[in-house]
Amino acid sequence: MSSSYSNYTNSPCAACKFLRRKCTSDCVFAPYFPPEEPKKFANVHRIFGASNVSKILQEVEPHQREDAVNSLAYEAEARLRDPVYGCVGAISVLQRQVLGLQRELEETNADIMRYASCLGGETTSVYGARRG
């Protein structure tokens, strides 16, 4: 029996444990909030609220719900750690990295162009030397 369907066992899912309610067989949270990860639901509930999460899950396809929950858990934890920017701060940091790498690439490419232009002269001189 899959551990994700904890409502079939004695252990309710993390959501129902947190909400102190009976975990039924059709609990929408049970497959995605196992009892071993209580913090996951606690964070999501604290930032987004159980009813919002439930509505979001019902709006997406069943095969997408796990990813939706994972992304919500990520965003919730990011918002708890950084109440001002949340996960948008991480996006900003990554964006800066991309810009930095782009700059470095441009500089390196410019160096290569310089060497390549030198090569054009060198190659000609090598050919000239060989023919000579």
Place this chain on the structure above:
Amino acid sequence: MSQIKTIHNPIGSLERFLDLLLISLIVYMTLKGGTSGACAACKYQRRRCAADCPLAPYFPAEQPKLFQNVHRLFGVRSIVKILENLDELQRPEAMKSIIFQSYVRDRNPVHGCLGITQQLQYMIWVAEEELKAVNSQLQLYRSGQNHPMMIHEIGEKQEDLDLGMGLPVNNNNQGNNTIPFFSPVSETQQQQPHMSYCSDQVNNHDYNPIPDSCKEVLNNHNTSLAWGQNQFPYNHHNYGFINQNEHCSETKNNNSVMAIQSQLVNLQMASNQQEEEVDDQNYDEIHQFLEIIDESQSFTETKEVYASSSGESLKEPIDEIGEKELRRAATCFSLTSVN
């Protein structure tokens, strides 16, 4: 050679400036309470908008969709709680990020901001690989100066590349190039249908949380995610290295010059394949929007507050967040200071 285009062009800068001006105007109007009557939040909740309504500065009545997105994701109580715990100067910044996060979630209900994060992480990986290859080539050129006979060989290879002849590249599917995968992505996303938004939704003047130039990247974000998942087959228990697609396989050529050149060709081919499905504007537009976020920080004079209150905490999301989701990210790159 670089597949990541610069956006430092005069027209782009002007557009960015105008977008910044527009955003600043909207923020200024909302902060100064430039609108009379009930705010969008109170209108949506059908209640009287008090003079000290905490949400009124951030949700003008003319943009009801802004609040609807936020309400759908966070809820009023959560927003108010977040704002209460922040300083006066931090609240506009927090609301901007919340509005953006809600907007992205509305556009992509499955992945939200995590999808953008994954995309950026992939772009970083591609750029780093390209930089490695280019640096190797540069080393060869430099060493070629010390060994003149090599110059001729390098020049011949460069000419071949310039002529588009390329080098013998092993495109065998058996290639085992692996790329780091920093965030978990479900296998099921490979079957995710493309979700695109109609232009009339994007152009709805009641719904304009971000500049028009950034809308297309978010519009393409869904399709690029579907592509992105095809590049990242997912194993729930494996957050490490996975096999790359067939176009990025390693060459088996022993010649160092040819190996490096073919690496470059492979990277270019991989990037070109991406560009077939990912609009170039993705990177430009995300960058423009985030430039606006960064520049608006200085506009609202919250730099010091941001640096003191969030500079360190920003490191935490990367280093510690998501034991399962971001552990690899923390080990694979280091944070730069925000200011």
